[in-house]
Amino acid sequence: MAPIPATLPDVSSSSSAAAPALGSDRRLLLVHAHPDDECIATGATMARYVDEGVHVTLVTCTLGEEGEVLLPELAHLASDKDDALGAHRQTELAAAMAELGVTDSRLLGGPGRFRDSGMIGTPPNERPDSFWRTDLLTAATELVPVIREVRPQVVVTYDDFGGYGHPDHIQAHRVTHYAIALAASPTFRPELGAAWTVAKVYWTAFPRSIVVAGIEAMKAQGIDDGFAEMDPDDLPFACDDELVTTAIEAPEHLDRKMAALRAHGTQVTVDGGFFALADNVGAEAFGTEYYRLAAGTPGPVGADGRESDLFAGIVGSDEAGSPG
Numbered sequence: 001m002a003p004i005p006a007t008l009p010d011v012s013s014s015s016s017a018a019a020p021a022l023g024s025d026r027r028l029l030l031v032h033a034h035p036d037d038e039c040i041a042t043g044a045t046m047a048r049y050v051d052e053g054v055h056v057t058l059v060t061c062t063l064g065e066e067g068e069v070l071l072p073e074l075a076h077l078a079s080d081k082d083d084a085l086g087a088h089r090q091t092e093l094a095a096a097m098a099e100l101g102v103t104d105s106r107l108l109g110g111p112g113r114f115r116d117s118g119m120i121g122t123p124p125n126e127r128p129d130s131f132w133r134t135d136l137l138t139a140a141t142e143l144v145p146v147i148r149e150v151r152p153q154v155v156v157t158y159d160d161f162g163g164y165g166h167p168d169h170i171q172a173h174r175v176t177h178y179a180i181a182l183a184a185s186p187t188f189r190p191e192l193g194a195a196w197t198v199a200k201v202y203w204t205a206f207p208r209s210i211v212v213a214g215i216e217a218m219k220a221q222g223i224d225d226g227f228a229e230m231d232p233d234d235l236p237f238a239c240d241d242e243l244v245t246t247a248i249e250a251p252e253h254l255d256r257k258m259a260a261l262r263a264h265g266t267q268v269t270v271d272g273g274f275f276a277l278a279d280n281v282g283a284e285a286f287g288t289e290y291y292r293l294a295a296g297t298p299g300p301v302g303a304d305g306r307e308s309d310l311f312a313g314i315v316g317s318d319e320a321g322s323p324g
């Protein structure tokens with residue numbers, strides 16, 4: 001896609017079919033590892049910002065080819081059978097983005113460029129084409145032109161642990177941060193577009209207190225599987241509350257988040273897992289999504305001591321950007 005010179009006003013943008021008009025002066029880029037991760041951690045945020053007129057771009061790094069298949073009739077798609085899950089999950093991702101209203105959804109490097117790495121210690125993780133084994137510069141160089149084209153003020157990805165330790169999530173974190181640094185350098189691959197400096201970077205976060213409250217609520221309902229069986233003192237995916245800088249409250253977008261999650265039919269069961277947690281603690285756990293500010297200047301905070309807007313403190317459309 002053609003790079004957009006930084007001197008052009010925001011209303012002008014690429015008009016090719018593959019590049020939706022970036023007519024908004026606020027632009028949000030989210031980088032996720034697999035189809036469905038975007039709904040679980042950031043679905044309500046994406047729906048809210050779409051409704052606010054923000055240009056929301058999703059980059060998914062792999063097609064989740066190694067995922068479990070929860071639908072018996074599609075069990076043949078699994079990587080140890082037909083190995084056709086990736087193409088199917090692409091259709092699920094498209095359906096989920098339709099639910100959220102996101103029109104700019106991209107796969108890092110194109111479909112199938114980087115393969116789901118599976119878990120550490122499993123054979124898929126040894127494959128040279130796995131995202132985990134991919135050279136960091138190679139993968140980051142695929143993200144640089146997206147950053148320079150979209151020119152997001154805000155980028156969302158995972159923390160250095162990838163949220164919960166999955167190698168593709170850790171790699172997504174590394175690739176995103178490396179690409180942000182490279183995209184800001186005018187002398188790095190100028191043919192990939194004019195340099196762009198991202199103003200704020202966020203990592204997704206599940207606050208420990210919210211997760212523990214959810215577990216207790218499920219136990220109180222007599223539920224003893226899934227999240228309810230986790231040890232509240234040993235939750236590696238939970239984030240200490242004091243590190244959580246930002247809470248995006250979007251309870252009115254919870255329905256669309258859950259509809260989008262249901263679109264990932266091979267990955268989610270409608271009566272368990274996140275749905276059970278959501279049913280029992282409701283919008284408190286899922287209608288609000290939490291983040292840690294990883295880079296950039298914090299904006300104004302509310303009575304809870306947290307920002308309520310990822311764009312808080314960012315003034316004007318291009319203040320965040322480098323002159324290129």
Ligand SMILES: [Zn+2]
Binds near residue numbers: 033037
């Ligand atoms: Zn994932």
